[in-house]
Amino acid sequence: MTSSPLSSLYRPSLSLVTDLYQLTMAYGYWQQGLQDRESVFHLYFRKAPFQGGYAVAAGLALAVDWLENLRFSDDDLAYLGSLRGSKGGVLFPTEFLDYLRDLKFTCDVDAVAEGTVIFGNEPIMRIQGPLLQAQLLETALLTLVNFQTLITTKSARIREAAGPADQILEFGLRRAQGFDGGLGASRAAYLGGADATSNVLAGQLYGIPVKGTHAHSWVMAFGDERAAFAAYAKAFPDDSVFLVDTYDTLEGVRLAIDVAREMRAAGHELGGIRLDSGDLAYLSIQARALLDEAGFPKVRIVASNDLEENLITSLKQQGARIDTWGVGTQLVTAYNQAALGGVYKLAALRKADDSGWDFTIKLSEQVAKTSIPGILQVRRYLDDHGHPRADMLYNTAAPLPDRLTLVDPLDATRRRPVRPEAEFVELLEPIFRRGQRVKDLPTLAESRAHAQRQVQSLDPGIRRFLNPHTYPVGLELTLHDYRTELILQHRPQKPA
Amino acid sequence: MTSSPLSSLYRPSLSLVTDLYQLTMAYGYWQQGLQDRESVFHLYFRKAPFQGGYAVAAGLALAVDWLENLRFSDDDLAYLGSLRGSKGGVLFPTEFLDYLRDLKFTCDVDAVAEGTVIFGNEPIMRIQGPLLQAQLLETALLTLVNFQTLITTKSARIREAAGPADQILEFGLRRAQGFDGGLGASRAAYLGGADATSNVLAGQLYGIPVKGTHAHSWVMAFGDERAAFAAYAKAFPDDSVFLVDTYDTLEGVRLAIDVAREMRAAGHELGGIRLDSGDLAYLSIQARALLDEAGFPKVRIVASNDLEENLITSLKQQGARIDTWGVGTQLVTAYNQAALGGVYKLAALRKADDSGWDFTIKLSEQVAKTSIPGILQVRRYLDDHGHPRADMLYNTAAPLPDRLTLVDPLDATRRRPVRPEAEFVELLEPIFRRGQRVKDLPTLAESRAHAQRQVQSLDPGIRRFLNPHTYPVGLELTLHDYRTELILQHRPQKPA
Numbered sequence: 004m005t006s007s008p009l010s011s012l013y014r015p016s017l018s019l020v021t022d023l024y025q026l027t028m029a030y031g032y033w034q035q036g037l038q039d040r041e042s043v044f045h046l047y048f049r050k051a052p053f054q055g056g057y058a059v060a061a062g063l064a065l066a067v068d069w070l071e072n073l074r075f076s077d078d079d080l081a082y083l084g085s086l087r088g089s090k091g092g093v094l095f096p097t098e099f100l101d102y103l104r105d106l107k108f109t110c111d112v113d114a115v116a117e118g119t120v121i122f123g124n125e126p127i128m129r130i131q132g133p134l135l136q137a138q139l140l141e142t143a144l145l146t147l148v149n150f151q152t153l154i155t156t157k158s159a160r161i162r163e164a165a166g167p168a169d170q171i172l173e174f175g176l177r178r179a180q181g182f183d184g185g186l187g188a189s190r191a192a193y194l195g196g197a198d199a200t201s202n203v204l205a206g207q208l209y210g211i212p213v214k215g216t217h218a219h220s221w222v223m224a225f226g227d228e229r230a231a232f233a234a235y236a237k238a239f240p241d242d243s244v245f246l247v248d249t250y251d252t253l254e255g256v257r258l259a260i261d262v263a264r265e266m267r268a269a270g271h272e273l274g275g276i277r278l279d280s281g282d283l284a285y286l287s288i289q290a291r292a293l294l295d296e297a298g299f300p301k302v303r304i305v306a307s308n309d310l311e312e313n314l315i316t317s318l319k320q321q322g323a324r325i326d327t328w329g330v331g332t333q334l335v336t337a338y339n340q341a342a343l344g345g346v347y348k349l350a351a352l353r354k355a356d357d358s359g360w361d362f363t364i365k366l367s368e369q370v371a372k373t374s375i376p377g378i379l380q381v382r383r384y385l386d387d388h389g390h391p392r393a394d395m396l397y398n399t400a401a402p403l404p405d406r407l408t409l410v411d412p413l414d415a416t417r418r419r420p421v422r423p424e425a426e427f428v429e430l431l432e433p434i435f436r437r438g439q440r441v442k443d444l445p446t447l448a449e450s451r452a453h454a455q456r457q458v459q460s461l462d463p464g465i466r467r468f469l470n471p472h473t474y475p476v477g478l479e480l481t482l483h484d485y486r487t488e489l490i491l492q493h494r495p496q497k498p499a
Numbered sequence: 500m501t502s503s504p505l506s507s508l509y510r511p512s513l514s515l516v517t518d519l520y521q522l523t524m525a526y527g528y529w530q531q532g533l534q535d536r537e538s539v540f541h542l543y544f545r546k547a548p549f550q551g552g553y554a555v556a557a558g559l560a561l562a563v564d565w566l567e568n569l570r571f572s573d574d575d576l577a578y579l580g581s582l583r584g585s586k587g588g589v590l591f592p593t594e595f596l597d598y599l600r601d602l603k604f605t606c607d608v609d610a611v612a613e614g615t616v617i618f619g620n621e622p623i624m625r626i627q628g629p630l631l632q633a634q635l636l637e638t639a640l641l642t643l644v645n646f647q648t649l650i651t652t653k654s655a656r657i658r659e660a661a662g663p664a665d666q667i668l669e670f671g672l673r674r675a676q677g678f679d680g681g682l683g684a685s686r687a688a689y690l691g692g693a694d695a696t697s698n699v700l701a702g703q704l705y706g707i708p709v710k711g712t713h714a715h716s717w718v719m720a721f722g723d724e725r726a727a728f729a730a731y732a733k734a735f736p737d738d739s740v741f742l743v744d745t746y747d748t749l750e751g752v753r754l755a756i757d758v759a760r761e762m763r764a765a766g767h768e769l770g771g772i773r774l775d776s777g778d779l780a781y782l783s784i785q786a787r788a789l790l791d792e793a794g795f796p797k798v799r800i801v802a803s804n805d806l807e808e809n810l811i812t813s814l815k816q817q818g819a820r821i822d823t824w825g826v827g828t829q830l831v832t833a834y835n836q837a838a839l840g841g842v843y844k845l846a847a848l849r850k851a852d853d854s855g856w857d858f859t860i861k862l863s864e865q866v867a868k869t870s871i872p873g874i875l876q877v878r879r880y881l882d883d884h885g886h887p888r889a890d891m892l893y894n895t896a897a898p899l900p901d902r903l904t905l906v907d908p909l910d911a912t913r914r915r916p917v918r919p920e921a922e923f924v925e926l927l928e929p930i931f932r933r934g935q936r937v938k939d940l941p942t943l944a945e946s947r948a949h950a951q952r953q954v955q956s957l958d959p960g961i962r963r964f965l966n967p968h969t970y971p972v973g974l975e976l977t978l979h980d981y982r983t984e985l986i987l988q989h990r991p992q993k994p995a
Contacts, residue, residue: 012510013678020678022670022697023711031713031734037720044716082703088738089770138716145673146681174518177641178838182509182516183679185642201518207578215519217527220540220634220845223859224533238527242584250862251991274585280863332838341837342674342828349716363719366746367776495747 012186012208016076017069021142026083029135030099038102038135041353043360043378045126046144048345049371052156052337056471057461059159059454060115060127061194062151064444065187066144067434070112073140075103109438110136113431115381116445118155118194118454120461121430122476124412125381125394127152127345129431132438134352141347150184151191153343157312157334158195159458163466164315170327172214172305174201175335188335194451196458197330209447216244216277216305228255232262236273240266244275244305247290252281256290260297275303275327283308284321291324303327311338312468348374351400360400364489371413376489377401377482381430384421390460394430395421397479409477415487419477508682508704512572513565515579517638522579525631526595534598534631537849539856539874541622542640544841545867548652548833552967553957555655555950556611556623557687558647560940563930565639566608571599605934606632609927611877612941614651614690614950616957617926618972620908621877621890623648623841625927628934630848637843646680647687649839653808653830654691655954659962660811666823668710668801670697671831684831690947692954693826705943712740712773712801724751728758732769736762740771740801743786748777752786756793771799771823779804780817787820799823807834808964844870847896856896860985867909872985873897873978877926880917886956890926891917893975905973911983915973 032038051058075083080103086094110132115121127148130137158173165171173192179185189205199212206213217235225231232245245262247255256276263273276294278286283306294302306318307329315328332338351360362376377398386392395409411417434442445453464472478486528534547554571579576599582590606628611617623644626633654669661667669688675681685701695708702709713731721727728741741758743751752772759769772790774782779802790798802814803825811824828834847856858872873894882888891905907913930938941949960968974982 014508014510017678017700019700019703020672020681021699022672023699023702023709024697024713025711026699027711027731027735028713028717031717031731032720034734035730040720042720079703082699086702086709088735090737092737094735094738134720138714141714141716142673143678146675146678149674150676150680176516176518177638177843178645178840179642180646180676180680180832180837181683182513182639182642184646184676184683185516187677187680201520203517203519203522203579204513204515206519206582207515207575213519213582215521215523217520217524218634218637219861220637221524221527223845223861224528224536224538224630224848226857226859234531235523235527238530239523239584239590241586241588242590250989254991280868332840336676336832336837338837341676341832341834344674344828347673347716349719352720361722363722365715365719372776493746495750 012183015072016074016079017143018073018075019079019082020146021139025139025142026095029139030095032135032138033099033102038133040134041132042134042137042349043351044130044137044141044347045350045375045379046128046148046345046347047124047126048152048343050123050344052153052340052343053160055156055160055468056465056474057120057122057458058152058156059195059458060119060121060152061117061155061191062148063114063117063434064447065147065151066128067440067444069143069147070108070140070435071440073108075106080104106136107438108136109133110140110435111433111437112435114434115430116432116453117450118457119430120391120457122394122474124375124476125396126379126431129379131378145345145347149343149345150187152345153337153340154188154191154335155195155454157337158192158197159454160312160468161315161328161330161334162196163458164312164319165328170303171197172199172201172327172329173197173331173334174307174329175331176202178332179335185335190447192334194447194454196451196455211447216246219246219249222246222249229258229261232259233265236262236266236271240269240271243273244277244303245273246277246279248278248280252278252286253289253293256293260293260299263299263302264297273299273302275305277305277307277329279307283325284318284323287324288322305329307331309333316468350374350376351378362398362485362489364486364493366490366493373490375478375482376486382427383430384425384427391474393419393475393477395477395479396482398482398485401481401485403479404481408480409475410480410483412476412478412483415483418480419475508679511568512570512575513639514569514571515575516642517635521635521638522591525635526591528631528634529595529598534629536630537628538630538633538845539847540626540633540637540843541846541871541875542624542644542841542843543620543622544648544839546619546840548649548836548839549656551652551656551964552961552970553616553618553954554648554652554839555691555954556615556617556648557613557651557690558644559610559613559930560943561643561647562624562640563936563940565643566604566636566931567936569604571602576600602632603934604632605629606636606931607929607933608931610930611926612928612949613946614953615926616887616953618890618970620871620972621892622875622927625875627874641841641843645839645841646683648841649833649836650684650687650831651691651950653833654688654693655950656808656964657811657824657826657830658692658951659954660808660815661824666799667693668695668697668823668825669693669827669830670803670825671827672698674828675831681831686943688830690943690950692947692951707943712742715742715745718742718745725754725757728755729761732758732762732767736765736767739769740773740799741769742773742775744774744776748774748782749785749789752789756789756795759795759798760793769795769798771801773801773803773825775803779821780814780819783820784818801825803827805829812964846870846872847874858894858981858985860982860989862986862989869986871974871978872982878923879926880921880923887970889915889971889973891973891975892978894978894981897977897981899975900977904976905971906976906979908972908974908979911979914976915971
């Protein structure tokens with residue numbers, strides 16, 4: 004187990020995990036003398052994934068690891084120096100590579116804690132610092148936060164479907180998108196609520212409990228199912244789960260019971276059986292009955308086969324007797340929505356004469372895709388139980404009025420005043436100041452517990468899978484008015 | 500650039516990139532004295548991805564790198580030694596860990612070359628060797644081959660849609676599934692037909708050409724679009740592509756033309772403009788007209804925004820004037836099917852008395868999911884142009900009859916005789932013998948060229964996206980008959 008979740012896995016320098024345009028822009032800013040102009044970027048997504056009502060923020064620990072190791076190695080610089088333009092000249096001159104060699108990370112970073120529930124348009128990270136540096140971070144931060152947030156959210160949904168008592172095992176490595184796709188997915192699956200993983204490296208690096216049974220090939224190697232079970236029980240007398248569907252599932256259950264009786268006679272108990280195909284509702288009910296009749300009510304029934312939250316919900320509604328859910332492909336790739344569309348947008352730039360900020364905006368044909376200017380904070384108002392009731396985005400670089408009003412960013416006529424006495428928390432917490440860490444991060448297990456509490460604190464209507472209730476997220480009224488003004492300023496007023 | 504595509508990125512030992520059950524089974528085999536029993540496993544998928552007619556095999560170079568570095572480090576063994584069972588005892592005894600410490604890879608591996616087109620049920624890899632070892636390879640080989648084959652196939656489809664003349668740029672890193680999800684995707688995208696990537700690390704490690712423009716934030720930082728373009732042109736006078744849609748796309752094109760005129764006056768030419776939102780058909784036609792009228796017929800039009808093969812086909816049908824396709828999320832995550840369901844099945848096991856082979860089968864309720872016994876080879880019959888016309892799976896460990904007949908594995912009444920004089924190639928080539936490499940692998944660029952030729956050699960009906968023609972893949976008749984016999988033997992004959 005390591006506290007450096009990426010650098011322990013990867014080679015020392017990962018500073019080239021970026022898009023080339025971050026480096027061409029960096030060169031351009033340097034050439035223009037803009038490299039140190041103070042800037043503010045926000046990392047956020049626009050819509051929660053899976054047509055769901057919420058997301059669970061994740062990826063911060065990986066991002067911190069990456070940021071703390073950010074430097075250009077000689078190899079990195081040699082590669083950049085080798086790049087040629089279309090006319091055959093170097094893309095980057097030596098003076099600029101020397102600048103990169105000496106570059107030190109000096110940004111401020113504020114971020115939402117891993118495991119906190121979060122909604123569309125809310126910054127998960129805010130980066131403030133020299134323009135060249137802050138821009139350079141974009142790609143890696145997006146890759147890390149997008150994927151971790153996506154899978155953590157998927158896992159939280161699967162936990163919602165399974166309920167708090169059932170076991171969830173993640174075993175998707177073989178279908179994952181690369182080694183690190185699998186490793187990162189195992190981490191996020193655990194963070195979002197899975198109990199264990201089959202991924203041994205994830206166990207070693209992240210301290211996640213590892214679990215496993217045996218494959219069909221184990222049974223095939225013995226030819227005889229009963230002999231295969233007995234051999235496995237000999238190897239793991241107190242930790243056996245038998246996969247019973249290699250030839251015929253219910254016959255497999257009967258043979259498992261035979262072996263379980265022998266195990267009991269020797270002082271051991273069979274842990275479980277696993278169903279990996281067929282009608283899981285029917286088979287689990289039949290298997291439970293066979294096991295119970297034979298005196299094995301505590302033998303768990305593990306099920307797997309392309310499971311995800313909707314299928315688990317349906318199996319539960321059908322009365323399936325499954326107590327452990329083995330979830331693979333659907334979880335580790337977020338199969339029904341394989342990417343979170345997180346973006347990283349410039350929102351403020353110090354004026355050239357240092358007299359204050361210029362707030363910046365990216366327009367779009369759709370108002371939903373127009374960015375939000377300012378140096379934003381997310382204030383979450385809580386009800387009497389300490390549960391979230393509404394979130395307000397506001398510009399920390401402008402004075403807040405005495406009376407606060409939230410404006411729906413998608414419908415400016417939907418407004419709600421804030422009760423002055425309402426309790427709140429602020430979600431973006433200082434992580435780096437001038438490049439130095441100012442906050443210790445919780446352990447993965449602590450973040451996992453936080454995630455469970457966070458999701459449970461949401462209204463069930465927001466947690467449901469089909470047409471969830473929309474959690475209220477509003478722009479503070481003066482921010483909304485300012486943004487509208489900026490849009491009108493930048494949008495060409497074409498005659499009708 | 501490196502010839503060790505994984506180990507250069509990762510820490511030295513990646514032997515724990517596996518499912519725990521591979522190790523529990525390994526222990527079980529060792530305990531039973533079955534560790535050295537010779538076995539044969541096949542790695543294959545059942546159905547081509549994306550409802551397509553073919554896949555492009557990939558991942559072999561990564562698999563070879565992993566296999567050549569397979570050994571358990573002291574850290575790995577210390578971690579495995581720390582695992583506890585439910586009663587608190589060690590999961591793996593010291594003697595077994597010592598066995599793992601001394602374990603050397605001694606398998607034979609045969610594989611399909613990267614870039615070769617391949618179809619359902621055809622082994623992409625065949626592993627022959629000691630049961631414990633061959634089993635232990637399953638998870639990592641599946642992870643590597645599944646993901647590489649998936650993305651390479653997606654990329655080949657995007658190349659099919661774009662046609663041979665257009666440029667395809669892959670720039671999906673920010674939405675990829677982890678750092679290695681992005682790196683592996685860049686590799687596979689290039690292999691399948693993309694021309695370049697934005698991923699700088701993929702450029703450094705794999706020698707893929709890297710390309711990039713600038714982001715919206717570049718324009719926002721200058722506030723003024725014209726000033727932003729001029730500054731970028733100053734930095735890269737011969738390598739500029741301007742992103743024109745930050746505020747208003749066609750106004751952006753006009754400003755780009757203004758700057759292009761200044762560039763030309765100074766002896767430089769604008770490379771292209773990029774459209775990243777809005778109606779790409781309409782905007783590209785308008786932009787082309789503006790550029791052409793202004794005397795810039797060679798300025799390329801780059802388009803991006805959730806592009807994939809169907810959208811590219813549709814844009815082409817609408818007459819869109821796009822010559823460079825920027826493809827991100829949809830390609831690097833294979834968004835519409837984020838995993839390939841490759842499996843790894845035991846197919847033969849040396850008899851205990853060493854008197855020959857037992858061929859093994861995994862049944863399923865669906866015949867399509869029942870495995871194929873034997874030590875398989877894929878023979879591809881060619882037409883007079885050397886193009887594939889039909890593939891035959893046969894058991895190399897059984898004599899081939901003089902007259903060959905192919906049997907459709909999904910419909911045993913669909914048979915076709917093989918003309919005795921038909922030319923053929925055999926797809927599985929020796930890669931390792933007794934753990935030693937016996938074949939040099941082609942470079943990535945060579946595999947890419949091979950992939951292009953392979954896909955082009957398929958009938959257009961097989962390449963089309965909607966309801967493609969099914970390429971004929973048959974079991975050799977004696978293999979088919981033997982498999983049927985095994986199924987009947989293993990399937991319980993329940994009275995009706």
